[in-house]
Amino acid sequence: MPTEICDRAIVAPAASGADAAENISEVRSQESLLKTGALQNAIFNSANFSSIATDANGVIQIFNVGAERMLGYAAAEVMNKITPADISDPHELVARASALSIELETPIAPGFEALVFKASRGIEDIYELTYIRKDGSRFPAVVSVTALRDAQGSIIGYLLIGTDNTARKQAEEALLKAGALQNAIFNSANFSSIATDATGVIQIFNVGAERMLGYAATDVINKITPADISDPQELIARAHALSAELETPIAPGFEALVFKASRGIEDIYELTYIRKDGSRFPAVVSVTALRDAPGGIIGYLLIGTDNTARRQSEAEQKELGQRLRDHQFYTRSLFESNIDALMTTDPSGIITDVNKQMEALTSCSRDELIGAPFKNHFTDPERAEASIKLVLSKKKVTNYELTARARDGRETPVSYNATTFHDRDRRLQGVFVAARDITERKKAESQILNLALYDSLTGLPNRRLLNDRLVQTMAASKRSGHYGALMFMDLDNFKPLNDTQGHHVGDLLLIEVAQRISRGVRAVDVVARFGGDEFVVILNELDEDKIKATAHAAQVAEKLRALLDKPYVLKFKQEGKTETTVAHHCSTSIGVIVFRNHEETQDDLLKWADTAMYQAKEAGRNLIRFYQAKT
Numbered sequence: 001m002p003t004e005i006c007d008r009a010i011v012a013p014a015a016s017g018a019d020a021a022e023n024i025s026e027v028r029s030q031e032s033l034l035k036t037g038a039l040q041n042a043i044f045n046s047a048n049f050s051s052i053a054t055d056a057n058g059v060i061q062i063f064n065v066g067a068e069r070m071l072g073y074a075a076a077e078v079m080n081k082i083t084p085a086d087i088s089d090p091h092e093l094v095a096r097a098s099a100l101s102i103e104l105e106t107p108i109a110p111g112f113e114a115l116v117f118k119a120s121r122g123i124e125d126i127y128e129l130t131y132i133r134k135d136g137s138r139f140p141a142v143v144s145v146t147a148l149r150d151a152q153g154s155i156i157g158y159l160l161i162g163t164d165n166t167a168r169k170q171a172e173e174a175l176l177k178a179g180a181l182q183n184a185i186f187n188s189a190n191f192s193s194i195a196t197d198a199t200g201v202i203q204i205f206n207v208g209a210e211r212m213l214g215y216a217a218t219d220v221i222n223k224i225t226p227a228d229i230s231d232p233q234e235l236i237a238r239a240h241a242l243s244a245e246l247e248t249p250i251a252p253g254f255e256a257l258v259f260k261a262s263r264g265i266e267d268i269y270e271l272t273y274i275r276k277d278g279s280r281f282p283a284v285v286s287v288t289a290l291r292d293a294p295g296g297i298i299g300y301l302l303i304g305t306d307n308t309a310r311r312q313s314e315a316e317q318k319e320l321g322q323r324l325r326d327h328q329f330y331t332r333s334l335f336e337s338n339i340d341a342l343m344t345t346d347p348s349g350i351i352t353d354v355n356k357q358m359e360a361l362t363s364c365s366r367d368e369l370i371g372a373p374f375k376n377h378f379t380d381p382e383r384a385e386a387s388i389k390l391v392l393s394k395k396k397v398t399n400y401e402l403t404a405r406a407r408d409g410r411e412t413p414v415s416y417n418a419t420t421f422h423d424r425d426r427r428l429q430g431v432f433v434a435a436r437d438i439t440e441r442k443k444a445e446s447q448i449l450n451l452a453l454y455d456s457l458t459g460l461p462n463r464r465l466l467n468d469r470l471v472q473t474m475a476a477s478k479r480s481g482h483y484g485a486l487m488f489m490d491l492d493n494f495k496p497l498n499d500t501q502g503h504h505v506g507d508l509l510l511i512e513v514a515q516r517i518s519r520g521v522r523a524v525d526v527v528a529r530f531g532g533d534e535f536v537v538i539l540n541e542l543d544e545d546k547i548k549a550t551a552h553a554a555q556v557a558e559k560l561r562a563l564l565d566k567p568y569v570l571k572f573k574q575e576g577k578t579e580t581t582v583a584h585h586c587s588t589s590i591g592v593i594v595f596r597n598h599e600e601t602q603d604d605l606l607k608w609a610d611t612a613m614y615q616a617k618e619a620g621r622n623l624i625r626f627y628q629a630k631t
């Protein structure tokens, strides 16, 4: 059979002719037939075509690889066994038979006959048919039927060449759907669909266009072009831009709206449409050229959507962005204009933001500070870190004192106030810290402390601090078992200096005396001004042995007595006068008491040392007397 098919294909329509031209045409015709034969062979052997050849009754004689592949039968399963009707949808066979019966006005049975009837009558026949696979599944096929004839022209069988039509069917369905979409868009009130003729004159103006533009279709159809309802300035600008882009002059009218589409370039652009009442709205317009079958442009379709809402939301977004930037600027200004060094840290104490004051406090740049641990910039990092933990647990910390250390070593005492801060969902974001420079306050505090505890004339501890120190020394002596000593010193005949040279000279002497006493004792000992011309010295940790301690105290007392007994040269300069020098001599009377484990109070010790000092005075001044407890 395949040979017959090929032979028929090659020889059947051969023509003959007498003249050369006819010969040439005959050769060409044969060549083309050869080609057709080759094509037929290709089809017959192709796995993409099901080629089924039957005998005159329809019984399958050939079932090629393509048929096997598409239908799932092996050739042996169907050859000489069934007809193509047995693998076709029976309902379609019935429908086809009935349709053909009507068309050809002759009864046609709903079996194999229905499949080949037209071909058997010499009518070219290609139709769609659902084939049923061996596994029962179905697929749409396009079947081309040819009657096979013998040399006498009698039908000896049929060739049914089928192609699987599934892909095309799917494409058709997709197209149908796309068509539905187009219809929906075209009939939608939300899209302005304007179709024009090739010159731009409006031919269709849908409900959406009427709604958006305020014109009735009859107002515009065959009257104006879409350019007449577009912003003229934008048309000019668009024509100008397109002329530059496409390097060809484009007129600022309808041409500017469709030029790209007319050149087959997909075109969607923004344009301001003008309503009948003169109001305007931004539209996004998509332009398509409408073409006839040969591809000539017969018009344009402009589908527009109202872009007002998007524009508004863009504008709102822009305004919101601006407001946000304003707010950020305001917040930043507040942050920067604060007199305190401000910073934020994350919950682990890593700096996340700083102001200029913080940069100044640490001598570090913003970039250096952000990302660094907060504690690194303080003299006591542990205390700094503890402050963050305190804030996290208490949510707030006030007047926590720390000392900031700048890169150059400069230290600044700061009072630290901090709170935690959270996001909108109350999730902890970090700690907000304000560190106030309290250098001045600290200075004032220390001045007040000095005034309270130190003598302003000599700089020595005053009576109050002396009391504290005496209490400490007594406690230490009690603990260690070492004796301490208390010396009460009173200048002899100091008053006359005041009287003769003036109070200021007396002051100079008191200052000099204070210095001499301080130089005469160890740093651990305490020298205080008790008042007037009275000074007190506490000697610490002398000895466990009273005699040795007493001897040591006597030695120091003598040293001091001798130091103070030396001549004084007091220099002073009164305003507008030259420097004056006063030579003076002044001795000191000293009362001493050694103590350890005393049950007595510091007042008792002072009183007894004072008593001993008076004894020295009474004994002639410039002397040392030890207190002897009355027995």
Ligand SMILES: Nc1nc2c(ncn2[C@@H]2O[C@H](COP(=O)(O)OP(=O)(O)OP(=O)(O)O)[C@@H](O)[C@H]2O)c(=O)[nH]1
Residues within 6 Å of the ligand: 457, 490, 491, 492, 493, 494, 495, 496, 498, 502, 503, 504, 505, 506, 507, 510, 531, 532, 533, 617
């Ligand atoms: N220049 C000066 N004089 C003071 C100061 N405080 C007290 N005085 C004077 O110191 C003197 C102390 O007097 P006394 O200790 O009683 O007298 P004295 O002359 O030292 O006599 P004796 O102690 O008995 O040797 C008084 O004249 C006080 O006015 C001071 O801060 N500056």
